[in-house]
Amino acid sequence: METITQKQRVNCKKCLMPFEERFINKQGECVICHEHQKKWLNRDYAEKEKELRGIFEHYKERHKDQKYDSIVAFSGGKDSVYTLYLVTRKYGMRPLVVTADNGLLTPVAMANMKKIIEQFDVDHHIVTRDKEELKSIYRAFFQKTKNFCEICYLTIHSALGQVAMEYNIPLIITGYVFKIDSSHFRAAHRYCFEDAFVEMVKETIPPDIYQKYLTKQVRAENQFHLLHLFDYINHVDEEIYNVIENELGWNSNNREDKHMDCRFHHMLGPLRTLNNDHTALAMMTPAALFRDGQITEEQFHKELAKQHTSFEEVDKEQLDEFLEFFGIDEEFLTSKLVTPKLAQPIVKEREIDELIQSRRQKGADELELLKVLLDGIRPEIKRDGGDIRIISYNNRILKIELLGACRACTIADQVMMRYLEHLIRSYISEDITIENVKAIVP
Incomplete structure (x- = not known):
């Protein structure tokens, strides 16, 4: 199977993974590494x-x-x-x-x-x-x-x-x-x-x-x-394996797949490789562990090479099972999809940017700018039954609480928070960290 043609890429100086140039900052770091440093390596x-x-x-x-x-x-x-x-x-x-x-x-x-x-x-x-x-x-x-x-x-x-x-x-x-x-x-x-x-x-x-x-x-x-x-607790792979393998007798299946509980997880890497989705590959385990300091550069290259080999040598029986399950053929795997058009945002990002720039010129501080940004997207959030409030902003850490339908949304941390971080990074500052504080049920 042929892969989809890839765009020109630049390697991140930290995780060494290739990215489109627009995702590399002035320090030569990719957006993923920059966010990881703020959100996880500096976490208390x-x-x-x-x-x-x-x-x-x-x-x-x-x-x-x-x-x-x-x-x-x-x-x-x-x-x-x-x-x-x-x-x-x-x-x-x-x-x-x-x-x-x-x-x-x-x-x-x-x-x-x-x-x-x-x-x-x-x-x-x-x-x-x-x-x-x-x-x-x-x-x-x-x-x-x-x-x-x-x-x-x-x-x-x-x-x-x-x-x-x-x-x-x-x-x-x-x-x-x-x-x-x-x-x-x-x-x-x-x-x-x-x-x-x-x-x-x-x-x-x-x-x-x-x-x-x-x-x-x-x-x-x-x-x-x-x-x-x-x-809340630092996730360190080797510490976890030590407990669950040695103390509990958990079967890691030779650690061949970090998600051995899923029947088709092993197909994600080959699929991303076929589509030249380097951003997704940069978020997979070897790069993530290297970014987090859990493995050395030598171990990273070794694991990455092993991963690439496994992606390129997909077992035909496994591939056929995957194709049958999802009702597709091999050609579909490398085809370009037209993503379904989703509901249009009520407020465009350009309008948010204009509001922020206007307030910035009038001397507004960062907290005021953050309030402007959140007020700008609030109509969209309320349309879907949710809301958002600021709890505190200290030392460039913004703590918020998602309300209504957003509060218990199963993928708010994966999507809603990503979008908020994207807006803050794009229109206010790359150095602000945002945390979703979840209120306990009384």
Whole structure:
């Protein structure tokens, strides 16, 4: 298969990955490295853990007369296993462990789940859904976007939300690692991208499946506190492997795939390579670990070469399974897609820029400029049932709270926060860090 022609690129001086020149700053750093430095390498994890303990103590007290005080999302993968370990053995929580069977769990993940659950005094609730119905959603989304992670994530969290409501447990704890698995790099085309994802597939799946999985009522917005554990605790791969492999006997499958719990995760790299999506490749594990200082440059080059080899040598049987599942052929993998047109923003970025420049000329300070920016996008956020407020701004750290539909949005940290950071970086300053402070459920 031939790859899509690539544009001229420049290597980042920090992570050494290639980027279009417009994504490299004056210091020769890519946007990903710059954001990573601000958001993660400078993070005060001791202070964040104090905050975490306070949250946990609140929910322990809130549910002191109930069997469960939280939900732990559990896939049998590395990070969810370590999350369960910390939540129970370090922090003394009493979680209901919930697995949303998304139809893509691997046999290795299933075996790991059984082995791990047997070692903890917890109840394990598996949400089973119709595999063919889920498949129709994944197919519809993939054929429009060449991706399936976001829509899968959405269906998983809708299941978690339903369990949270059924058991009246507002705290859902996940092991999602934004520091490694995500990057505040790409701006969304629209603020409420969760609704945009749903709109992409709404017309191409049966109405009954849409009603069953993707309506706002099913997604249980505003009903829970979604807490990503590794926003508060530093995520270090070797420390995690040491615990879950040596102490718990977790099977890493020779560490061949960092997401061995997903049936098709191994296809993301080859797909991005075929499409010359270097930005996405720069966010994958070797570059992310090198950027975070967890591996040396020598280890990085070794892992990168190994990754490239695996991307280029896709097993034909695995490829055929992937093509059949998503209802596509090989030609589709390198075809150029016309991204579905999403709802147009009420306020254009140019208008926001003009407002900020006008206030700047009148001597407005950064906090005033930030208020102007947020007021500029507020009509768009409110259109989708959300809102945003500033909690504080000190030492160039902006703390905000998302309200309404945005509060419990399953992908707000991946999309909404990315877009806010894009706006702040573009129109006010590259050196401002933004944090989403999630209010506890009283």
